[in-house]
Amino acid sequence: METQNKATTLRGGEFLIKETDAQDVFIPAEFSEEQRMMAQTCLDFVREEVTPLLDRLDNHEEGLMEGLMKKAGELGLFAVSMPEQYGGLNMDFNTSLLVTESVGGGHSFPVAFAAHTGIGMLPILYFGTDEQKEKYLPKLTSGEWAAAYCLTEPGSGSDALAAKTKAVLNEAGTHYILNGQKMWITNAGFADVFIVFAQVDGDKFTGFIVEKGYPGLSLGNEEHKMGIKGSSTRQVFLSDCEVPKENVLGEIGKGHLIAFNILNIGRIKLCAATLGASKKVVDLSIKYANERQQFKLPISKFGAIRYKLAEQAIRIYAVESALYRCGMDIYRKEQELLAAGKDENEAMLGAAREFAVECAMLKVEGSEVLDYVVDEGVQIYGGYGFSADYPMDRAYRDSRINRIFEGTNEINRMLTVDMILKKAMNGELDLMGPAQNVQNELMAIPDFGSEEEGLFTAEHKAIRNLKKAILMVAGTAVQKYMNSLAKEQEILMNIADMAIKTYVAESTLLRVEKLVGMKGEESVANQIDIVRVTVNDAVDAAFLAGKDAIASMVEGDEQRLLFMGLKRFTKKDLYNTKEARRRIAAAMIEANEYVY
Numbered sequence: 001m002e003t004q005n006k007a008t009t010l011r012g013g014e015f016l017i018k019e020t021d022a023q024d025v026f027i028p029a030e031f032s033e034e035q036r037m038m039a040q041t042c043l044d045f046v047r048e049e050v051t052p053l054l055d056r057l058d059n060h061e062e063g064l065m066e067g068l069m070k071k072a073g074e075l076g077l078f079a080v081s082m083p084e085q086y087g088g089l090n091m092d093f094n095t096s097l098l099v100t101e102s103v104g105g106g107h108s109f110p111v112a113f114a115a116h117t118g119i120g121m122l123p124i125l126y127f128g129t130d131e132q133k134e135k136y137l138p139k140l141t142s143g144e145w146a147a148a149y150c151l152t153e154p155g156s157g158s159d160a161l162a163a164k165t166k167a168v169l170n171e172a173g174t175h176y177i178l179n180g181q182k183m184w185i186t187n188a189g190f191a192d193v194f195i196v197f198a199q200v201d202g203d204k205f206t207g208f209i210v211e212k213g214y215p216g217l218s219l220g221n222e223e224h225k226m227g228i229k230g231s232s233t234r235q236v237f238l239s240d241c242e243v244p245k246e247n248v249l250g251e252i253g254k255g256h257l258i259a260f261n262i263l264n265i266g267r268i269k270l271c272a273a274t275l276g277a278s279k280k281v282v283d284l285s286i287k288y289a290n291e292r293q294q295f296k297l298p299i300s301k302f303g304a305i306r307y308k309l310a311e312q313a314i315r316i317y318a319v320e321s322a323l324y325r326c327g328m329d330i331y332r333k334e335q336e337l338l339a340a341g342k343d344e345n346e347a348m349l350g351a352a353r354e355f356a357v358e359c360a361m362l363k364v365e366g367s368e369v370l371d372y373v374v375d376e377g378v379q380i381y382g383g384y385g386f387s388a389d390y391p392m393d394r395a396y397r398d399s400r401i402n403r404i405f406e407g408t409n410e411i412n413r414m415l416t417v418d419m420i421l422k423k424a425m426n427g428e429l430d431l432m433g434p435a436q437n438v439q440n441e442l443m444a445i446p447d448f449g450s451e452e453e454g455l456f457t458a459e460h461k462a463i464r465n466l467k468k469a470i471l472m473v474a475g476t477a478v479q480k481y482m483n484s485l486a487k488e489q490e491i492l493m494n495i496a497d498m499a500i501k502t503y504v505a506e507s508t509l510l511r512v513e514k515l516v517g518m519k520g521e522e523s524v525a526n527q528i529d530i531v532r533v534t535v536n537d538a539v540d541a542a543f544l545a546g547k548d549a550i551a552s553m554v555e556g557d558e559q560r561l562l563f564m565g566l567k568r569f570t571k572k573d574l575y576n577t578k579e580a581r582r583r584i585a586a587a588m589i590e591a592n593e594y595v596y
Helices: 032-056 063-075 093-103 109-120 122-127 132-140 255-291 303-339 344-354 356-386 391-403 409-425 432-443 459-487 491-519 523-553 555-569 575-593
Strands: 147-150 166-169 175-186 192-202 205-209 218-219 231-243
Touching: 032 063, 032 093, 032 109, 063 109, 063 132, 063 459, 093 109, 093 255, 093 303, 109 122, 109 147, 109 175, 109 192, 109 255, 122 192, 122 205, 122 255, 122 344, 147 175, 147 218, 175 205, 192 255, 205 231, 205 255, 205 303, 255 303, 255 344, 255 356, 255 391, 255 575, 303 344, 303 356, 303 491, 303 523, 303 575, 344 356, 344 575, 356 391, 356 491, 409 459, 432 459, 432 555, 459 491, 459 523, 459 555, 491 523, 523 555, 523 575, 555 575
Parallel strands: 147 192, 166 192
Antiparallel strands: 166 175, 175 231, 192 205, 218 231
């Protein structure tokens, strides 16, 4: 494998076949004072404005969420990604991720926030005409108006392009008449602008900008939901809804470009929001563990509780490492496209599209980390965790939607592998050479030569071998199933799990390696523990996923050969994760908060 050239940006999916130098990744320690102040403004807003209102928000008190959204707009929280000409701050992509993370602990509020600033505003920014942008973006940026995104229908969830809502141009050629039904529409109850997708002439999937006051648009009642109760979620009905012709968004029949490109950005931002929620829950878990006494001791003294606190922290730290690594890769690709003559919108969309694989993986990992963190948060609280009078009840219920939002985790796992293979087929990603090298290595005598010892020599070798294991399993799947591979969903998910764990573990390793260079080994000893536990567990997880895939694909000698290869690529020395986790937990218990 080759090392990434510092003058270029790694392409999406290339982490599988290339090594990255630690100096080339962005890590959270590098955020500027301005960025940290922006984050603190968001954290303060959630603490002071949102948290005291959580019960009232969950009861859908009239105008409450709408009022919070207007306050957030007045503070400039919607302006981060917007160009200055529309009242925006035009800040870089990682700053927008940091802002999303920093509101992520606000339960239902970040749902409304993300629907507005992401899938609500960005379609107009990236696909709107100059006139549409001038009309809508200043009011959406300031918070005067709110936005909603209408894609899902009763009969089309994951299969979004199967939408049945119709749009027919009237005889005068002035308006499209829309008829259909949209469901699960976030912000519907107070939105002024709806991004609506409909079929023109029966089969041309197209986006429209629909205003609240247009005749023929009406809303259903608020949905009764398991969680995120404070967010407005309603059905949107379009009954001969008259939409001016100039409100077509993008080109007729090209609505899929809007939907899928915006979802790439939505997925990585959902990861950021789940990261913020996870950090809030681990803080609550630590404080409660220090306060709760059993057998005359705080429960934070017990190994079983320390394991849970440490594992919460390890998973949070790891996904955070991957999130901001990818965010910087997207930003660098955007700058590269700008330098090549692309306009700002084309550059941002192209950059997000380039890293669609990583965005899908991060959506999965972020949502599943939050689910783990809140589940263990409930367990740490014990019986009180099951009480609606304590904070874990709401956190537990609110977390569950994230594995469904922005494409289910199953869809995103399959998309991960599908997009990588398509990149290879299109010549954008050279998988054939590295995959053939792995096949040759399987047939060769293992190299037992010694490597030059360094702090993370073993971890780097483990990551290189995990990539070989992925190429081996994926290559076998492609050869065996070829065009019918899409039907083998279980195997696709096995491969995706191997890829996700490898990307996240590598990101954590690179982050801490860079941190060691900045601060020295002694000051980041616990982060070194986090890396070693993360890589250790990633190897174990990849082995299980690879074993399942191999067992379901091949038999006989071929199965034995591949299984031997998998064991070779996932071989590692024993590591005392118990003591590492105890050290990781001890620092948080002493500080009474998440410290990493």
